Amino acid sequence: xxxxxxxxxxxxxxxxxxxxxxxxxxxxxxxxxxxxxxxxxxxxxxxxxxxxxxxxxxxxxxxxxxxxxxxxxxxxxxxxxxxxxxxxxxxxxxxxxxxxxxxxxxxxxxxxxxxxxxxxxxxxxxxxxxxxxxxxxxxxxxxxxxxxxxxxxxxxxxxxxxxxxxxxxxxxxxxxxxxxxxxxxxxxxxxxxxxxxxxxxxxxxxxxxxxxxxxxxxxxxxxxxxxxxxxxxxxxxxxxxxxxxxxxxxxxxxxxxxxxxxxxxxxxxxxxxxxxxxxxxxxxxxxxxxxxxxxxxxxxxxxxxxxxxxxxxxxxxxxxxxxxxxxxxxxxxxxxxxxxxxxxxxxxxxxxxxxxxxxxxxxxxxxxxxxxxxxxxxxxxxxxxxxxxxxxxxxxxxxxxxxxxxxxxxxxxxxxxxxxxxxxxxxxxxxxxxxxxxxxxxxxxxxxxxxxxxxxxxxxxxxxxxxxxxxxxxxxxxxxxxxxxxxxxxxxxxxxxxxxxxxxxxxxxxxxxxxxxxxxxxxxxxxxxxxxxxxxxxxxxxxxxxxxxxxxxxxxxxxxxxxxxxxxxxxxxxxxxxxxxxxxxxxxxxxxxxxxxxxxxxxxxxxxxxxxxxxxxxxxxxxxxxxxxxxxxxxxxxxxxxxxxxxxxxxxxxxxxxxxxxxxxxxxxxxxxxxxxxxxxxxxxxxxxxxxxxxxxxxxxxxxxxxxxxxxxxxxxxxxxxxxxxxxxxxxxxxxxxxxxxxxxxxxxxxxxxxxxxxxxxxxxxxxxxxxxxxxxxxxxxxxxxxxxxxxxxx
Numbered sequence: 001x002x003x004x005x006x007x008x009x010x011x012x013x014x015x016x017x018x019x020x021x022x023x024x025x026x027x028x029x030x031x032x033x034x035x036x037x038x039x040x041x042x043x044x045x046x047x048x049x050x051x052x053x054x055x056x057x058x059x060x061x062x063x064x065x066x067x068x069x070x071x072x073x074x075x076x077x078x079x080x081x082x083x084x085x086x087x088x089x090x091x092x093x094x095x096x097x098x099x100x101x102x103x104x105x106x107x108x109x110x111x112x113x114x115x116x117x118x119x120x121x122x123x124x125x126x127x128x129x130x131x132x133x134x135x136x137x138x139x140x141x142x143x144x145x146x147x148x149x150x151x152x153x154x155x156x157x158x159x160x161x162x163x164x165x166x167x168x169x170x171x172x173x174x175x176x177x178x179x180x181x182x183x184x185x186x187x188x189x190x191x192x193x194x195x196x197x198x199x200x201x202x203x204x205x206x207x208x209x210x211x212x213x214x215x216x217x218x219x220x221x222x223x224x225x226x227x228x229x230x231x232x233x234x235x236x237x238x239x240x241x242x243x244x245x246x247x248x249x250x251x252x253x254x255x256x257x258x259x260x261x262x263x264x265x266x267x268x269x270x271x272x273x274x275x276x277x278x279x280x281x282x283x284x285x286x287x288x289x290x291x292x293x294x295x296x297x298x299x300x301x302x303x304x305x306x307x308x309x310x311x312x313x314x315x316x317x318x319x320x321x322x323x324x325x326x327x328x329x330x331x332x333x334x335x336x337x338x339x340x341x342x343x344x345x346x347x348x349x350x351x352x353x354x355x356x357x358x359x360x361x362x363x364x365x366x367x368x369x370x371x372x373x374x375x376x377x378x379x380x381x382x383x384x385x386x387x388x389x390x391x392x393x394x395x396x397x398x399x400x401x402x403x404x405x406x407x408x409x410x411x412x413x414x415x416x417x418x419x420x421x422x423x424x425x426x427x428x429x430x431x432x433x434x435x436x437x438x439x440x441x442x443x444x445x446x447x448x449x450x451x452x453x454x455x456x457x458x459x460x461x462x463x464x465x466x467x468x469x470x471x472x473x474x475x476x477x478x479x480x481x482x483x484x485x486x487x488x489x490x491x492x493x494x495x496x497x498x499x500x501x502x503x504x505x506x507x508x509x510x511x512x513x514x515x516x517x518x519x520x521x522x523x524x525x526x527x528x529x530x531x532x533x534x535x536x537x538x539x540x541x542x543x544x545x546x547x548x549x550x551x552x553x554x555x556x557x558x559x560x561x562x563x564x565x566x567x568x569x570x571x572x573x574x575x576x577x578x579x580x581x582x583x584x585x586x587x588x589x590x591x592x593x594x595x596x597x598x599x600x601x602x603x604x605x606x607x608x609x610x611x612x613x614x615x616x617x618x619x620x621x622x623x624x625x626x627x628x629x630x631x632x633x634x635x636x637x638x639x640x641x642x643x644x645x646x647x648x649x650x651x652x653x654x655x656x657x658x659x660x661x662x663x664x665x666x667x668x669x670x671x672x673x674x675x676x677x678x679x680x681x682x683x684x685x686x687x688x689x690x691x692x693x694x695x696x697x698x699x700x701x702x703x704x705x706x707x708x709x710x711x712x713x714x715x716x717x718x719x720x721x722x723x724x725x726x727x728x729x730x731x732x733x734x735x736x737x738x739x740x741x742x743x744x745x746x747x748x749x750x751x752x753x754x755x756x757x758x759x760x761x762x763x764x765x766x767x768x769x770x771x772x773x774x775x776x777x778x779x780x781x782x783x784x785x786x787x788x789x790x791x792x793x794x795x
Contacts, residue, residue: 014135014140015056016044016053016135016307017056017308018039018043018307018308018646019307019646020619020625020644020646021037021043021623021650022037022038022039022080022619022621023037024285024302024650025088025089025106025288026107026288027106029253030110031113032047032293033045033046033047033112033113033228034050038057039072040092040094041060041073042114042116044056044057044135045226049294050291050297050302050317051291051317051319053135054137054138054228055132055135055165056133056140057133058130058131059071059072059073059131060103060118061130061131061194062098062101062127062129063127063198063199064098064127064198065198065199072094075094076638077094077095078094079093080620081093082622084255084259085281086281086283088258088284089104089106089258098124100122101119101120102118103116103117104118104251105117108250109250111227111242112229112238113225113238113239115223115242115251116225128219129199129200129216129217129218130215130224132156132215133213134212136158136161136164136165137160139313140212141209142161143209144158144207145212146159147181147205151240152174152175153175153177154175155167155236155239156177156180156182156215157236158182158208158212158232159232160209162230163228164228164229164232164233165228166227166235166239167214167224167225167226168225168227168240168243169218169225170223170225171221171223176222177216177217178218179200179216180205181202181214182204182208182213182215183213184207184208184213186211188204189212190213191213200216223243225238227240227242262283265334266335267283267663267666268280268283270666277622279659281621281623281655282624282658286298286330286331286652286656286659288302289327291363295346296343296344296347297319297324297363298319298343298652299652300318300319300323301648301649301651302316303316303648303650304316304648305580305626305646305648306579308579309579309581310579314360315648318361318362320360321347321358322375322376322653323656324343324346325380326653327343327652327653328340328383329672330659332387333659333660333663334659337387340386340392341396347380348401349365351401354408355405355406355407358370359371359372369422371417373418373422374413374415374417374435375416375420378435378438378439379434380405381402381405381438381439381441382674384442385438385676386674388444389674389675398445405442406438406439406442406446406738407738407740409438410439410457410739411740412696413435416428416431419489420525421571424489424506426505427468427489427495428469429528430525431525433528433529436532436677437677440680441674442454444676450736453737454738456690458680459686459688460690460692460709462681462686463686463688465534465535467498468494468498469486469494470486470541471501472484474520476520477544483540484541485541485544485548485549486541486542486545487519487521487522487523488518488566491505495696495698496697501517501519502517504517507569507570508571509571509583509586510568510570511583516568520567522549523553524563526545526549527598529542530599531598532677533678533682535683535685537603538603539683546599553565553566553567557628558642559613559628560612560614560617562588562592562642563595565592569586570584571586572645573587573645573646575631576634576637577638578637587627588628590614590627591624591626591651591653591654591657593610594654594657596610597610597611598660598661607665608665611665614654614658614661619644619649623650624650624651625644625645625648625650625654626645627645628642629641629645690706690707690708690709691703693772694710695713700775701779702774702776703778704748704752706747706748707745707747708744708745708747708774709742709743709745710733710742712733713741714762715735716732716762717760717761718743718758718760719759719760720756721758722757723757730761745758750776751776752777752778754776755773755774755776757772757773758772758773759772
């Protein structure tokens with residue numbers, strides 16, 4: 001027996017396929033497999049979990065062996081035939097003057113295998129080849145490849161660690177594969193072979209460990225199956241089993257299962273023809289991104305932003321608690337509380353001991369990025385509130401999760417280490433709205449004394465929003481003819497002194513390290529104050545903020561107006577269309593079109609234009625992207641104004657936002673407004689009970705007429721007095737029952753010009769070693785006045 005030819009390995013940088021997908025899909029049967037289509041071809045396939053990709057793409061090459069060959073991945077001339085909106089099935093047709101190539105893809109409904117039915121139609125003698133880029137176990141490093149026989153089939157496969165894949169092919173019962181080869185990128189890969197010879201010439205049957213290509217020749221039409229298992233051999237059994245049935249049978253089973261699922265979604269019967277396809281596709285996207293091994297877990301997208309130039313192992317196939325809860329709320333709106341229940345169970349299981357959740361994580365709970373975002377500690381509480389308000393919380397034991405999350409928020413808030421865009425620390429209006437609402441919703445799960453303590457903090461933070469996050473009289477305000485506005489984020493120091501808003505704040509992802517003052521950075525994040533019932537849409541401060549945000553952040557496109565995250569954003573393509581590489585220019589986000597539409601609805605407008613824009617800003621397969629191109633067309637980069645850029649597509653969060661905006665329009669009001677928060681505030685600023693101080697909020701001034709409440713993370717004796725320690729008094733803190741200790745200093749009678757001093761002696765007898773002071777000042781800003789006066793009541 002001849003020894004198999006073997007080729008050695010090199011380790012070049014790895015990349016993924018492009019992020020602008022045509023389709024995402026999965027089986028509703030037993031198969032644990034998820035697939036993506038992009039550029040009319042099969043892209044990443046994930047198995048056995050939605051966070052573990054196993055291939056980058058399966059490409060096809062057509063050649064005449066005489067100098068002509070074409071890589072279909074680079075053929076922009078293709079069209080898609082959608083079988084039915086909301087069913088993850090397309091017929092992809094690639095067109096060329098010399099041929100037509102047709103492709104259909106579906107998972108085996110009962111096996112971890114993907115089926116690819118193909119046909120080359122031509123009047124010439126053309127050869128057809130496939131080139132598979134394995135990424136076994138979410139990496140292309142250390143893979144070994146092999147060609148081997150199983151029964152009447154030639155098999156080609158790859159393995160890395162505990163994962164293996166195998167590809168087999170069939171045409172009318174015969175083997176569809178021939179001239180199989182495994183090669184190593186940069187040395188003997190199939191692309192090098194095809195470029196030199198317009199055909200496959202070497203016959204290596206083993207390669208690696210390294211970065212591989214698996215390639216071979218194909219019959220003009222047939223069906224391929226790629227199986228995924230713990231070894232190449234086991235995967236080959238799955239692949240061969242999938243080829244026993246004619247492709248038409250699993251294809252029809254696949255289509256029918258999705259049609260049955262759709263039939264149970266009542267909301268599809270409540271929308272007109274105009275938005276039926278977009279809604280059906282959004283429901284599909286939400287369903288597809290769910291995992292089966294970890295029920296309740298969902299990834300943010302089955303794509304990697306700018307994947308064609310990115311080697312990251314994470315991409316967006318990770319769990320973000322924020323995106324997860326936004327999606328769960330959409331499921332609840334769709335009348336599927338069991339889906340939201342699973343999400344909540346998963347979140348309870350992955351909460352950290354101190355009450356927060358990782359910034360993002362693999363499905364099993366291992367962190368990828370470990371930043372702390374305060375809103376992500378609050379969103380799970382909101383999900384509890386939504387389930388409770390809908391009367392479907394049931395017997396779920398949520399109390400300990402809620403208590404731990406509330407404690408984390410109280411100890412660390414109101415400032416966050418990162419905003420929702422995962423960039424800056426400080427006080428952010430969006431984050432504030434989320435955490436205040438979470439405190440109110442979570443209070444229902446505490447005993448009365450604890451609830452009163454938490455609600456008092458929520459009220460205090462609500463009352464302080466404008467003190468921390470609203471600026472007036474800036475040059476930017478004057479330029480736009482307004483009194484003031486809510487900036488994107490205030491530095492932490494603004495909790496102590498408002499002048500900190502003049503500090504320069506670095507904008508991330510910019511090559512020029514631009515650092516304008518925090519007060520000059522504008523975002524739409526303040527709209528959440530209205531959406532969650534903390535402020536009314538007609539509040540003059542909200543309206544002036546909308547005015548400046550629309551002026552600075554909106555861009556008209558052929559698909560409608562789109563909004564940007566903030567002025568100066570660097571997270572997007574370069575001006576010449578090159579991929580984001582750590583810096584660039586942020587593009588428009590359809591997600592923000594939805595947020596702007598929710599504000600329009602709250603302001604009494606019809607959000608129809610915003611829905612139309614979101615539905616128009618989709619890719620060829622109707623998926624909503626993270627970003628759309630907002631400049632004139634760049635055909636060489638495949639970028640068209642108002643159409644998807646090459647960042648993530650689909651973005652599950654954006655699809656959830658579309659569902660919620662459409663459902664809100666049907667209802668005639670914002671559908672995801674937390675009920676307890678709405679009832680407590682109704683857009684009104686609550687009366688101030690006290691002025692809060694903590695090591696996170698070290699206020700230096702306060703208005704007259706209020707006590708000072710000191711919040712500490714450990715019990716202590718507070719030593720306090722007036723200026724120069726006049727008439728000092730010692731007072732012990734009280735235990736809130738939530739890991740915080742507090743005391744109220746009776747400062748109501750102090751007048752402007754006076755000052756209270758205090759310090760702490762801890763239980764071990766140690767003194768804090770420094771003094772703190774708060775000066776009483778008569779500020780003219782309405783938000784700091786005991787008597788609100790007119791203009792602060794919702795009508």
